[in-house]
Amino acid sequence: xxxxxxxxxxxxxxxxxxxxxxxxxxxxxxxxxxxxxxxxxxxxxxxxxxxxxxxxxxxxxxxxxxxxxxxxxxxxxxxxxxxxxxxxxxxxxxxxxxxxxxxxxxxxxxxxxxxxxxxxxxxxxxxxxxxxxxxxxxxxxxxxxxxxxxxxxxxxxxxxxxxxxxxxxxxxxxxxxxxxxxxxxxxxxxxxxxxxxxxxxxxxxxxxxxxxxxxxxxxxxxxxxxxxxxxxxxxxxxxxxxxxxxxxxxxxxxxxxxxxxxxxxxxxx
Numbered sequence: 001x002x003x004x005x006x007x008x009x010x011x012x013x014x015x016x017x018x019x020x021x022x023x024x025x026x027x028x029x030x031x032x033x034x035x036x037x038x039x040x041x042x043x044x045x046x047x048x049x050x051x052x053x054x055x056x057x058x059x060x061x062x063x064x065x066x067x068x069x070x071x072x073x074x075x076x077x078x079x080x081x082x083x084x085x086x087x088x089x090x091x092x093x094x095x096x097x098x099x100x101x102x103x104x105x106x107x108x109x110x111x112x113x114x115x116x117x118x119x120x121x122x123x124x125x126x127x128x129x130x131x132x133x134x135x136x137x138x139x140x141x142x143x144x145x146x147x148x149x150x151x152x153x154x155x156x157x158x159x160x161x162x163x164x165x166x167x168x169x170x171x172x173x174x175x176x177x178x179x180x181x182x183x184x185x186x187x188x189x190x191x192x193x194x195x196x197x198x199x200x201x202x203x204x205x206x207x208x209x210x211x212x213x214x215x216x217x218x219x220x221x222x223x224x225x226x227x228x229x230x231x232x233x234x235x236x237x238x239x240x241x242x243x244x245x246x247x248x249x250x251x252x253x254x255x256x257x258x259x260x261x262x263x264x265x266x267x268x269x
Contacts (some may be wrong), residue, residue, distance in 0.1 A: 006075055071083055081179055103262065120198035
């Protein structure tokens with residue numbers, strides 16, 4: 001599936017114009033008008049283990065799925081040192097527009113969970129009812145403030161303020177950039193005030209050994225969302241990635257249960 005050439009979408013205007021790589025897979029089998037939209041985490045991309053596994057499952061089940069790379073990620077060019085949550089939200093909104101006319105289940109991992117909530121809130125404000133559900137994996141809501149800025153030492157904050165970027169050690173790869181732009185612009189999108197309207201079922205998958213997004217952070221989200229249709233699954237041995245075979249089956253089952261709840265969609269055994 002990933003050996004096919006990606007498509008590209010132009011987003012933004014002038015110096016903020018970006019070219020985004022995406023993959024649109026539509027087996028055209030279920031006839032439901034349903035599509036999955038995958039939103040990756042910070043510094044992750046559409047070729048990640050979870051995204052690839054969900055895309056393969058969706059194809060097997062006959063469901064359409066759209067996944068893409070944020071600017072500065074994967075196959076999408078861009079300068080991470082100039083990027084922001086607002087940019088990636090704009091890009092996610094543009095991808096959602098490609099699915100006009102379809103019911104959509106949004107699946108967001110880590111930072112993608114935050115962006116998924118922002119998308120859902122925007123849809124609810126306009127009365128748009130096409131969102132059929134959210135599945136969030138270790139949702140890093142308000143991460144730039146609560147999981148980055150508030151956890152920085154005074155010395156690290158000073159580096160961000162004076163040099164514009166701090167390269168934080170990573171458990172997974174090379175050090176990653178935490179920029180002043182990312183932190184300051186992220187404050188335009190914070191959800192901590194609560195009363196988050198999403199008008200769709202919400203399912204959360206969270207590892208209890210996640211050192212990047214503590215399970216308590218994900219649990220706090222439950223009280224911030226103005227909905228009773230919320231289910232959270234805590235995985236005692238789960239880390240941030242939640243990419244073991246058992247984790248992937250759990251993700252597929254969460255999406256399948258939302259699809260089954262729509263009633264009119266066929267799901268293969």
